[in-house]
Amino acid sequence: MKGIKKIAYTTIGFISLILGVIGVILPILPTTPFLLLTSFCFLRSSERINEWFKGTKIYKKHLQDFIEExxxxxxxxxxxxxxxxxxxxxxxxxxxxxxxxxxxxxxxxxxxxxxxxxxxxxxx
The missing domain is CATH 1.10.287 (Helix Hairpins)
Structure with a gap:
């Protein structure tokens, strides 16, 4: 059961990451809510994936200030x-x-x- 949850969180995390990246390009689609969902899902799926995401430019540009401050x-x-x-x-x-x-x-x-x-x- 635990493995299924991790797979689900990882899958949802990557889907929301893709939507967030598309939101950077298309102003009609919001970036921040999708990236917040990505962060939430990656935090619950895998420490390695979460650390990778926190090291990306998209995280630092769009989420770091909100998460930290x-x-x-x-x-x-x-x-x-x-x-x-x-x-x-x-x-x-x-x-x-x-x-x-x-x-x-x-x-x-x-x-x-x-x-x-x-x-x-x-x-x-």
Whole structure:
């Protein structure tokens, strides 16, 4: 069972790494959330893979400050928020249920608050 979990974490980690790298090239796809998932998965899969990932340029450029200092650049925050808010906005528009819309708007506001006031902003 333990081996299956490690294989699953490694597989998900590499898939999210590929999506994160694509996000570096395509501005419509966010980089940081996929790289955070990669880091989470690699940490649970293999010490060797995790150390390799931490030594890569993509980790150092996009995640190191967030992981070590709990800080992001304003550009990172805006890209993540724009992508995630637009994804939450789609069901908010399509669903014809007032309670669901209120719940989704509340989630959007709380996420916006967290990113802007709880995560420190650093210069690029």
């Amino acid at each position: 709990k800080a992001m650049t304003m550009k990172q925050k805006i890209i993540i928020l724009a992508f995630s808010e637009s994804l939450i906005l789609i069901p908010c528009i399509l669903v014809d249920n007032l309670m669901m819309r209120m719940t989704l708007v509340t989630i959007m506001i709380l996420k916006l608050y967290y990113f802007m006031f709880r995560i420190r902003t650093i210069k690029e």
